[in-house]
Structure formats: C-alpha cells, structure tokens
Amino acid sequence: MNVHDESNWASKVERLEVSDELAHAGFNIAGKRVAGAQQGFGKLWQRRYSIDLGTTVTPEQVVADWKQRFATYWPDGATFHVALTGLQPGTVSPIAIASGAPGLTVSTGILVLYMDDISFTFMCPEGHMFAGWITFGAEEDAIGATVADVKILIRTSDPIYELGWPVMKGKEDAFWSATLVNLAKDHGITDVPVEETTSCVDRKRLWHNWTNVRHNSGLRSAWHTATTPFRSLRT
C-alpha cells in the first residue's frame, strides 16, 4: 500500500476537543467520542441526495467551494460553526439545529474525518441524532456533467431518536435537498431537481447500544437550556 493519502485523514482522537472560540457552542460534544454506524442503535440506512450541476463547473471546483462555504449552504434553522482555521481533517465543528420545540435548539457537532479534492466526510459524535458518516462529493457522470452529492451511512443513535426516525427522515430530505439547491444556486444553476435514494443495509437494530440514550443531544440540550439561568447566577 502507499501512503499518499495519510494527510487526507483525521488523526486519531479518543475524545473530541472544541477550540476555545467555539466552546460556547460545543458544550454537547466536548469530551465525546466519535460514533460510527456500528456504535448506533437503529437500522442501518444508506441514503444519497444528488444534483446535476451541468458542465460549467468541475467536481474539484464544486468541492473546493463546498469546503470553503459549507455553512452558508445550510438552510435556515441550522447553524454550522466553523473555526477560523476552516475545515480540515480533524476539525471539530459544533452544530445548532432548531428542534421544532419553542426555544429549544439541539446542540451537536461533527468531526471532519476525511478530505480530498473531490470529497469530504464528517463523522458524528456520541449523542448526535445519528451515528455514522456523511460524505459530500462531486464527480463527472457519463456525459461529462458534474454531479454533486451527499451520501449518508447512518443508524439513529438511540431508541428515542429511532422512535423519531419517520419524522427525522423527512426533515433530512428537506435539509439536504435545500443544501444542494443552495450549492447549485451559488454556481449559477437553478431549477434542477434533487434526486434521493434510500436503502436499508441492515434491518437489525443494535439493542445493546440502547444506553446511548445517556448521550442524547436533544435531552442534554433541553437540560442545558433549562439550567442556563442557574448557571448565570453562579457566574
């Protein structure tokens, strides 16, 4: 094997560390471990969202822009915090997502696991809605058009999130479709449909991981929000 890709991968971390500048947003992921699909609870799903960007941009241009302006492509209601150093393998970025409940934002995050010229991959931390990987990429199709896509390999993290999967699945569809539409718009392309495919790789739930519920980012965010006034009194 050669080693030309070593710098594309994150270094091994036992526990996630959030930079000082983002510590206020990363309270729910600091000290957590990453969670691959086999550390999750629910069925294992493979999902792909894709959009045809035509022939005016190359995969490398699209992915370079996507890395640089990742947060700006997200739809309203979600915030992706990026450190001043930008996205690089090993970067830990907090995320805040509107829960749908009044006043409650779910705080979680990601680790940048991998980056090359035509793709980059995030890995979820313990407590995130999902355990697994999400890869953003672009490639040329058979006729030379650039197709950008989001590929997701996940299980829900715990029984609570598994119960919410039917709702979360729809939210995921809307979220990543909107993200790809925003990416396309930024490259001057409009009115292009987003295609979605979903397959279940493993229908078995990993019941021994039910204890992941102790890390549940929704519950922990709710607790954090509820106790904010008391923390303010102490400081």
Add this chain to the structure above:
Amino acid sequence: MTTSYPVATQGDPPVAVIALSGQIDRSALAALNEAYDTVASSSTQSVLLDFHDVDYINSTGIALIVGILGRARAENRSVLATGLTEHYQHIFAITRLSDFIAVYPDVSSALSGATSS
C-alpha cells in the same frame, strides 16, 4: 477494466476470504457487492477481507466496508481483516470499525482467529 475480487474458502471451520485489490473507493462498489453475494450464498460463518493488494482506501471505501459489515452482521457472520498497513489500521481505529472487525497481520493468523472466536 472491470474489477473483481476472488473469493476462496479456507480453513476449518471454513472462512470466506475476499482478496481485495487496487483502490477501495466508489469504483469498488459493484465488485465488493458481487464478492459478498458469493459469500452470502455459502454457509461460511466468517468472512475475511484481505487487504494485502489494496493500495488506497478513501472514505467512500470505508463506507463500502461498513455496508459489507452490516450485511454480514445481519446474517450473523463475523468479519475479519488482514493486510492492513499501520496507516489503515489507524483509520479502522478512528472510524471505530476495529470495534467490530478483528484485524490480523496475515491470513493464517486470521483463520486461527476465526477458529477460536
């Protein structure tokens, strides 16, 4: 050129050995699934992924391996690996694949591992 990965049955109890080669990225999808389909049609209880002739794995390749792991676990098969360089052992550790895929230095030790597991 069409990629294919030979599947052989070795050891006692029998272990299906998939001899991977080249780059494990999105181009490996069809060949990897085809190889695993061969394993799925057999009665072997373990599958060994032999990475000795692999020269590159990207994150899509890792996802493909997770897909194989998911299929194998759904069928109550264990998954083993051999031939991973130190770098890719490190990647297996980062991604926590090594929590579920036992990694061995060579095929014979993997077959022994399958016997003892």
